Amino acid sequence: MTLTIDEHSLKNGVLTLVVTLVEVIQEALEGQAVRRLEGGELTDEEQERLGQALLDLDDALESIKADHGLTASVADLRRGLDDVVDDVVDRLVNPSRWADAQGGETPRGDA
Amino acid sequence: MTDTLARATPSLRTHDSDGAPALQPTRDLHATLPDLVDALLNKGVYLDLDLIITVADIPLIGVNLRAAIAGMETMLEHGMMRGWDERTREWVRQSLARHVPLEPDEDVVARMAGGHRRDEPPTTWRPGTVYLTTRRLLVWRADPRELLWQTDLAEVTEVELRTETSVGGEERERLAVTTGAGTTLLSAAAPERLETLLRERGEAQPRTAPDRSAQVWYREDRSGAPVWRGGTGSLGPDGLTWQGVGDARPAVRLREVRDLQARTGRTPVGRQVLLVTGERGVVRLATRAAAWARALAAAATSGTRSPSTSDTTLTGGDA
Numbered sequence: 001m002t003l004t005i006d007e008h009s010l011k012n013g014v015l016t017l018v019v020t021l022v023e024v025i026q027e028a029l030e031g032q033a034v035r036r037l038e039g040g041e042l043t044d045e046e047q048e049r050l051g052q053a054l055l056d057l058d059d060a061l062e063s064i065k066a067d068h069g070l071t072a073s074v075a076d077l078r079r080g081l082d083d084v085v086d087d088v089v090d091r092l093v094n095p096s097r098w099a100d101a102q103g104g105e106t107p108r109g110d111a
Numbered sequence: 112m113t114d115t116l117a118r119a120t121p122s123l124r125t126h127d128s129d130g131a132p133a134l135q136p137t138r139d140l141h142a143t144l145p146d147l148v149d150a151l152l153n154k155g156v157y158l159d160l161d162l163i164i165t166v167a168d169i170p171l172i173g174v175n176l177r178a179a180i181a182g183m184e185t186m187l188e189h190g191m192m193r194g195w196d197e198r199t200r201e202w203v204r205q206s207l208a209r210h211v212p213l214e215p216d217e218d219v220v221a222r223m224a225g226g227h228r229r230d231e232p233p234t235t236w237r238p239g240t241v242y243l244t245t246r247r248l249l250v251w252r253a254d255p256r257e258l259l260w261q262t263d264l265a266e267v268t269e270v271e272l273r274t275e276t277s278v279g280g281e282e283r284e285r286l287a288v289t290t291g292a293g294t295t296l297l298s299a300a301a302p303e304r305l306e307t308l309l310r311e312r313g314e315a316q317p318r319t320a321p322d323r324s325a326q327v328w329y330r331e332d333r334s335g336a337p338v339w340r341g342g343t344g345s346l347g348p349d350g351l352t353w354q355g356v357g358d359a360r361p362a363v364r365l366r367e368v369r370d371l372q373a374r375t376g377r378t379p380v381g382r383q384v385l386l387v388t389g390e391r392g393v394v395r396l397a398t399r400a401a402a403w404a405r406a407l408a409a410a411a412t413s414g415t416r417s418p419s420t421s422d423t424t425l426t427g428g429d430a
Contacts, residue, residue, distance in 0.1 A: 024148060032184065035184040035185075036184050038184075039184050046200065056224050056240060060238055064238075067236065069277065078144070082141075082144050084144075085142050089147065
């Protein structure tokens with residue numbers, strides 16, 4: 001699979017890549033934030049500040065995407081990345097499919 | 112699973128035309144990148160890596176790497192970094208300088224992500240957080256901390272929503288805030304809400320400024336066809352004056368504004384004509400400056416006992 005980055009505009013492509021990565025990191029941070037909140041160690045003030053900061057980050061990312069017209073290309077790139085990950089995970093959990101992909105060679109051990 | 116669902120909700124089956132089972136059980140993993148990162152962080156990754164880089168089988172560089180990567184909660188569960196976590200949070204709690212610098216009797220009315228456009232070249236958008244307080248409108252950046260832009264609410268003469276096409280070609284609503292120093296474009300997560308709040312604030316605080324001026328058009332009744340001329344309208348303690356561009360003296364001078372009515376008509380700035388009745392007849396004005404029109408309305412109602420126009424019809428210009 002190939003990742004198509006708009007070749008007409010290098011700036012657009014690079015920005016798309018950066019914003020996409022930031023989005024992925026942001027989602028990871030959000031996931032961990034939820035875990036910390038559920039962990040129950042944070043004070044009320046810290047919970048409030050954390051939530052507000054994540055909301056601000058979300059708003060800022062949305063407006064950056066809209067300002068530079070990246071909404072569609074970021075979604076595309078994310079879909080592409082998700083496909084790659086899906087592919088890799090699928091092969092990891094199903095060694096038999098890996099064997100299929102090797103063109104019928106005998107599977108080596110537990111792959 | 113399929114059967115129970117289908118039995119429980121018979122309508123599912125009726126929707127199916129070709130008699131196939133209504134729901135097909137599939138095992139669809141569909142792992143996404145965030146899922147993967149999430150799983151890795153929740154479980155935690157421990158790397159123990161020994162590596163030797165050789166050239167021509169001669170070891171040149173040795174790498175001995177131990178790394179543990181996990182979400183902080185997982186770290187804490189395993190008893191790692193606990194002290195560090197506490198120290199970090201303690202440090203932030205003590206340095207409370209991260210808040211917006213507010214006056215003692217100032218309160219935040221609204222805050223939202225946004226930014227402002229710096230007008231001196233290079234013209235750039237500077238992102239931050241837009242705060243509307245009881246006194247000021249300001250754009251604040253938390254990190255690195257800087258007050259990017261601010262204005263006193265009393266100095267705001269006009270707020271207007273503009274639709275702009277961004278660099279990427281998407282339509283964005285901007286808020287144009289005009290003060291004595293000029294017009295600044297703000298971006299905000301919810302520009303309409305900010306505009307409404309600003310207007311409310313503007314009306315709640317009657318302007319005490321001795322006189323206000325704005326760009327106002329005046330219909331001059333020359334012999335034959337009337338002509339709209341652009342100029343500056345001023346409201347002050349000695350009434351309403353209007354001076355045309357390039358004129359030496361004000362062409363209109365009304366000691367008192369007795370009545371004000373809004374009519375629909377063609378003007379250079381929208382479809383609202385302001386009929387101002389003074390001591391020497393009726394003057395026709397038009398303006399985009401909504402705040403100025405409101406101030407004129409206030410002058411008309413306070414100057415006489417005949418309230419003429421409700422504020423709702425006096426939104427000014429093409430609002």
